[in-house]
Amino acid sequence: MNDSFKHSWQVYRRLLAYIQRYWKVLILSLISMTIAALTEAAFARLLKPLIDGGFVSKDPDTIRWVPLAIIGVFMLRGLTSFINEYTASWLTGRLVQTLREEMFAKLLRLPVSFYDESQSGRLISRIANDVNQVTEAGFNVITVAVKDGVTTLGLLALLLYTDWQLTLICFVVMPAVTACMHFVGKRLRGLARENQLRMAQMTQVVSESIDCQKVVKIYGGESYEIGRFHEAADALRRNQVKQSAASSANTGVTQLMIACALAAILYFAALRAQHGDFSAGDFMSFLTAMMLLFAPIKRITGISQALQRGLAAAETIFQFLDEPEEKNAGATMLHRTRGELEMVNLSFSYPGVEKRALQGINLAIRAGETVALVGSSGSGKTTLASLVPRFYEPDSGLLLLDGKPLSDYALPALRQQIALVSQDVVLFNDTVAANIAYGALNQVSREEVIEAARAANALDFIEALPQGFDTEIGENGTRLSGGQRQRLAIARALLKNAPLLILDEATSALDTESERLVQAALDNLMKNRTTLVIAHRLSTIEQADRIVVMHQGEIVESGTHQSLLAAAGFYARLHSMQFTE
The missing domain is CATH 3.40.50.300 (P-loop containing nucleotide triphosphate hydrolases)
Incomplete structure (x- = not known):
């Protein structure tokens, strides 16, 4: 058993675990599809007494009961097919809903760093598109495998019962069909993975064009975006053509092998009939069973594409569900914090970036104190504030709240103590x-x-x-x-x-009148709270209890507005530049 098969079986077994939750409905569906499948062989078997007893012997009893039996068989088939299709639809719907709900819940538990590295279009595509494809590898494959498998076995049993020597010809093509399915299956799996990537790329282009539609219009980016979409859509189309070609070639070759076997069976059956070993009813029953056998074998060989496409989608979904979540090992609960923050030798760097965003930060903030973080863009102000609600985890050092490390607190309890107002308002x-x-x-x-x-x-x-x-x-x-x-x-x-407040450039993008109203509202908000203010306009933080100046991820100055101006350092230069402007 090779590694590829083991991996595929592990993915499929994990997928089946979702269906097994509804085992009662699953059993009902399996029973109904088994009965519906057996009616195929029953119908073919009824043709023997119909031909031999009705047309050859002209037996009146046979003429009466066989048509009624055929009606009964098709009534049973209709009822069990309805139950099968209804339960199958119910199960696949449940599978899709459960996976989507788990994925969405997972999405909300992932760390901010995951979003920094992921495309929103790809995430949306996983929940919207990939889950639908998973159903093909889930219950749809089970339906084909069980229903058509039982149909095939029932018809083969009838063929063996009618004439086992002729039936042996059918088994000659089985190894060749299996080898063909295995070869094409590997090709289809790779194409299915590529199809998901192309679909995500197309979704990403659409998502960005909607989100950035004003920029697209003002900078004349329509042609560029249409070109991007064309490339993504064309790549998706080419991939789907490749999948269809591979699947069609597989089906065509398989059908040709089956047709050769059927031709040989018909030839030898005709010879047997000439010597009287075969009655007309035997031949009609055998021929009908043989023709009915063609459709389920065709569907079984055709499930390879659906299975590979579904397994490829399942792989990406389970990879997403297995992504590490936000660290939440703390158990300490908070009713209401005093709001004392302390940072001890704190350092942090973003994944894949060599230079540290924060280096050796030491800062103590008293309860109820308003501390402003200022500095040029990229100095680490927002990064430092993002560590307080644990959007990111520091590489080294400690961040203490009321004398305890933040990691000791349960994450929901910690964030319950914090309110955030940023420049980019989210509504x-x-x-x-x-x-x-x-x-x-x-x-x-x-x-x-x-x-x-x-x-x-x-x-x-x-x-x-x-x-x-x-x-x-x-x-x-x-x-x-x-x-x-x-x-x-x-x-x-x-x-x-909340007793802790983070203001991230909350007034930087406003006009003078709006800024006045917003600043008055902020003054109300900041009363009796520990407040961390990230400011670009220095005029808005002159009344802060303390101003901390940052440069290239380090604290270079700290003091009141007046003391920092008197020191004639970084802050004084920043203030002078803004005043000149």
Whole structure:
């Protein structure tokens, strides 16, 4: 048994485990498809008494009961086929739903570093497309293997019973058919993997063109994007043609071998009939069984493409489900933190990047203190703030909250203590109220939502909307201005009432009027909280308790606005540059 077969069997066995959860429905489906399959052989067998007893001997009893038996066989076939198809559809639907739900739940548990390295189009394609292909390797293959397998065995048994010498010719082609299926199967698996990649690339182009449609329009990128999509769609088309060609060649060769065997059987059967060893009923029954045998064998040989395509999709899905999740070994729960943060010799580097993003950071933040992080782009401000909610794990050093390492706290309990307002506001295609009271906050009262909006200076514009708090704001709040979106994010943070607050350039992209309203809302938000402010505009953080200046991943200065200006160092130069501008 080679490694490729072992791996395929491991993937398939893992896939079957999902179906086995519904074993009662599975057994009902298997029984019904087995009965439906056996009716094929039963029908072929009934032709012998019909021909010999009805047409040759003209027996009146045979003439009466055989047609009724045929009707009964087809009634049983219709009933069991309906049960089989219904249960098969139910099982495949459950399989798709279960896999999609597990993948989506997994998506939410993956670390931020995974998203940094992954294409959103590929992730969407896995959940939307790959799962559908898995069903072909799941219950669809079982249906063909069992139903057509039983049909084939039943018809072969009838052929052996009718004339075993003629039937032996059928077995001559079996090894050749098996070898052909194995060879083409390897080719189809590789093409199926490539097909998933091409589909993901096409999805990525569409996703980026939608997300960046304003940039595409303003910079005249339509032709470029159409070209990118053409390349991706053309590569997908060529791959699908290759799959069809390989599958068709496999089916054609297999059918040719079967046809040669059938021709030989017909020739020898005719010779046997000439010598009287074969009755007319035997020949008709044998011929019918032989012709009925052709269709299930054709379907069995054709499942190779579906199986390989499904297994290739299953491989990518299980690889995704096996991705390491965020580290959450901490057990300490937090009711409400004091908000004391301490960083001891903290260092961090992004995967695949040699230069450290943070190097030897030592910083203590008192409870309720407002600390501003300033510095040029790439100095490590956002990276340092991202370590507090454990979006990333430090390479070395310690990050302490209330004197305990962050890793000692349960991850949900830690993040419950933190509110985040960033420059890139994230809103959902839902109502204003649902965006303010998002996630764990959705149990709050409407009065609390209104108070949070009032404190965020957002109540006036919300009440002016067509449906007020029940107005749908569009994807990522596209129906609102930048200042309005920012104030909704602040209202969300106010409603959470977390003792730790991270402000990541929350006013850098706003006009003067919006900045004034947002800054007033931020002042309300920062009261009695430990606040970490990442600022580009130095005018917004002059009142901070302490300003920490960063440069190339290190802290180079720390102090109040006035003391840093007096020191005439990095901060003074940054301030002078902005003042000159």
